[in-house]
Amino acid sequence: MKKRIYKIILLMILILPLNVLAGIPLDTVKTNVNSVIEVMRDPKLKGEAGKKVKEQRIVAAADKLFDFVELSKRTLGLNWNKFTPEQRREFVELYKTILKDAYVEKITAYTDEQVNFTKEVPLSETTIEVQSVIMTKSGPVPIFYRVIKKDNAWKVYDVVIEGVSLISNYRTQFREILGNNPPETLLETLRKKVDKK
Amino acid sequence: MNCRGLIQYFEIIYFPIEKMACLIFLFHLIIGFSTVYAAGPARSPEAGVAEEQQIVEKSADDALPNKPAAREEPSDEYGNVTEEQVVSGEGPHVADPLEPWNRAIYHFNDKVYFWALKPVATGYKYVLPEGIRGLFSNFYKNIRAPIRILNNFLQGRPGYAGIELAKLLINSTIGVGGLRDCATECFNIKGRDADFGQTLGKYGIGHGFYFVWPFLGPSSARDSVGWGGDWALKPTTYLGGSEWINPVNIGIYAHEAVNTTSFHIGDYETLKGAAIDPYVAMRDAYIQYRAKALKQ
Numbered sequence: 001m002k003k004r005i006y007k008i009i010l011l012m013i014l015i016l017p018l019n020v021l022a023g024i025p026l027d028t029v030k031t032n033v034n035s036v037i038e039v040m041r042d043p044k045l046k047g048e049a050g051k052k053v054k055e056q057r058i059v060a061a062a063d064k065l066f067d068f069v070e071l072s073k074r075t076l077g078l079n080w081n082k083f084t085p086e087q088r089r090e091f092v093e094l095y096k097t098i099l100k101d102a103y104v105e106k107i108t109a110y111t112d113e114q115v116n117f118t119k120e121v122p123l124s125e126t127t128i129e130v131q132s133v134i135m136t137k138s139g140p141v142p143i144f145y146r147v148i149k150k151d152n153a154w155k156v157y158d159v160v161i162e163g164v165s166l167i168s169n170y171r172t173q174f175r176e177i178l179g180n181n182p183p184e185t186l187l188e189t190l191r192k193k194v195d196k197k
Numbered sequence: 198m199n200c201r202g203l204i205q206y207f208e209i210i211y212f213p214i215e216k217m218a219c220l221i222f223l224f225h226l227i228i229g230f231s232t233v234y235a236a237g238p239a240r241s242p243e244a245g246v247a248e249e250q251q252i253v254e255k256s257a258d259d260a261l262p263n264k265p266a267a268r269e270e271p272s273d274e275y276g277n278v279t280e281e282q283v284v285s286g287e288g289p290h291v292a293d294p295l296e297p298w299n300r301a302i303y304h305f306n307d308k309v310y311f312w313a314l315k316p317v318a319t320g321y322k323y324v325l326p327e328g329i330r331g332l333f334s335n336f337y338k339n340i341r342a343p344i345r346i347l348n349n350f351l352q353g354r355p356g357y358a359g360i361e362l363a364k365l366l367i368n369s370t371i372g373v374g375g376l377r378d379c380a381t382e383c384f385n386i387k388g389r390d391a392d393f394g395q396t397l398g399k400y401g402i403g404h405g406f407y408f409v410w411p412f413l414g415p416s417s418a419r420d421s422v423g424w425g426g427d428w429a430l431k432p433t434t435y436l437g438g439s440e441w442i443n444p445v446n447i448g449i450y451a452h453e454a455v456n457t458t459s460f461h462i463g464d465y466e467t468l469k470g471a472a473i474d475p476y477v478a479m480r481d482a483y484i485q486y487r488a489k490a491l492k493q
Contacts, residue, residue, distance in 0.1 A: 075286055076278070077282070077286050077287070136460070137327060158285070163488070163490070164481075169478055173477045
C-alpha cells in the first residue's frame with residue numbers, strides 16, 4: 001500500500017515542474033500579441049502625426065514576438081541555401097516588412113473581439129504550438145502560434161490561422177518563382193511589393 | 198549523501214530526510230539536463246543532413262550563378278537550413294493541370310467580389326444590424342444540419358451525428374426555427390462540422406485536381422462532387438419546385454453568400470494584399486484548410 005503511495009508521489013513530483021515550464025511560451029506569446037494589439041488600439045496614436053510613432057512601436061513589438069530569420073529559413077526551405085549571405089539578409093528584411101503589414105492587418109481586423117489563449121502543444125524538443133482562439137461575431141477563429149526556444153526566449157516562427165500555415169503558404173508561392181528563376185528574381189519581386197505600400 | 202539509486206525508494210517504508218534530499222537532487226539533475234539539452238545545440242546533428250541535401254540539389258541545377266557564394270556559409274543564424282526547418286514548412290500539395298482556366302476564373306471571381314458581392318454586402322451590412330445578420334447565420338447553419346448528421350455518420354462518428362441531431366432539434370424548437378443557436382449558447386453543446394467532400398477524403402479519395410468555379414470559388418474534383426452531395430441534403434434546395442437548380446434556391450444561396458460576406462468584408466483583401474501571387478496563395482490556403490478538415 002505504502003509503496004504505491006511513493007510511486008504516486010514520485011510521479012507527481014516528476015509531472016509538477018513540467019507544468020511550470022509549460023506556462024512560459026504561452027505567457028510570452030500572449031504578452032507580445034497583446035502589446036501589438038494595444039499599440040493598434042491606442043487612441044492617442046491616431047491621425048497622421050501618430051501614424052509614424054505607431055509604425056515604430058509595431059515594429060518593436062513585432063520584433064519581440066517573431067524570429068524573422070527562423071521564419072524566413074522555414075519559409076524558403078532548401079531554397080534558402082541557394083541565397084548568398086547578402087541575399088539572405090535582404091530577403092529577411094523584405095519578408096519582414098511584408099509579413100508585418102499582412103499579419104498586423106489580420107490581427108487588428110479583430111481588434112474589438114476577445115482573444116483567448118487556450119493551450120500549448122509540444123511539437124518537438126525546442127518547438128511548441130501555442131493555441132489561441134478569437135471569438136468573432138460569426139464564430140470562433142483558431143489562431144495557433146508555433147514558437148521556438150532560442151537563447152531562453154520563445155519566439156514565433158509560424159502562425160496557423162484556421163489550419164492555414166503562413167510559412168507553408170508563402171513557401172508554395174516562392175517555390176513557383178524560384179523553380180525557374182535565380183534568387184535575385186524573387187528579391188526583385190519582393191522589392192516591388194514593398195515599394196508599392 | 199547516501200544515495201543508492203532511485204529504485205531503492207520504492208522499497209523504503211520510512212522516508213528519511215536525507216534520502217528525500219537525494220531524490221530531489223537526482224531529480225533536479227535530470228530536469229536540469231533535459232532543459233539544457235532542449236535549449237541547447239539541437240541544430241548541429243541535423244545540419245549535416247541538410248548539407249547533404251544541398252549537395253544533391255546543387256548537382257541538379259549547376260546553372261545557378263551564385264554557386265560558390267553559398268559554399269562560404271555564415272556561421273551565425275543566417276547559416277544553411279536544417280532538415281527540421283525544411284520539413285516544417287512543407288504543406289499539402291494539389292495537382293493543377295487546368296491552371297490557365299483556373300487563373301482566368303479566379304480573376305473573374307475577383308471582379309465579381311469587388312464589383313458586385315462586396316458593394317452589395319457592404320450596403321446590406323449598413324442596413325441590417327449585426328444581431329439580425331447573426332440570426333440569418335444561425336438559420337443557414339441550422340439548415341445544413343442534415344449534411345453534418347449524415348456525414349458524421351458516414352465518417353464513423355455516430356456520436357457526433359447524434360449530437361448534431363440533438364442540436365437540430367433544440368435549435369429548431371427552442372431556437373425558433375434555427376434563428377438562435379441555443380444548443381451552443383444555452384447548453385454548451387459542441388458539434389462537429391462535416392461535409393461530403395470530407396467524407397470522400399476520409400475514405401481515401403484525394404483531391405484529384407484543383408478547380409475554380411465561377412461565382413463559387415476554389416474547389417477540387419473531389420470537393421465538387423462533395424458539393425453536389427451537400428446540395429442534395431440541404432432542405433432549401435427543394436424549395437421553388439422540383440428542379441435541382443431554380444431561381445428560389447439560387448436566391449436563397451445568394452442571400453446566404455451576401456449575409457456571410459457581410460461578416461468577412463476585408464478578409465479577401467487582406468489575403469490578396471499579403472500575397473506575392475494571390476492565385477497561388479488562395480489555392481494553397483484552400484488545400485491546407487481542407488487538409489485540416491480531414492484531420493479533425
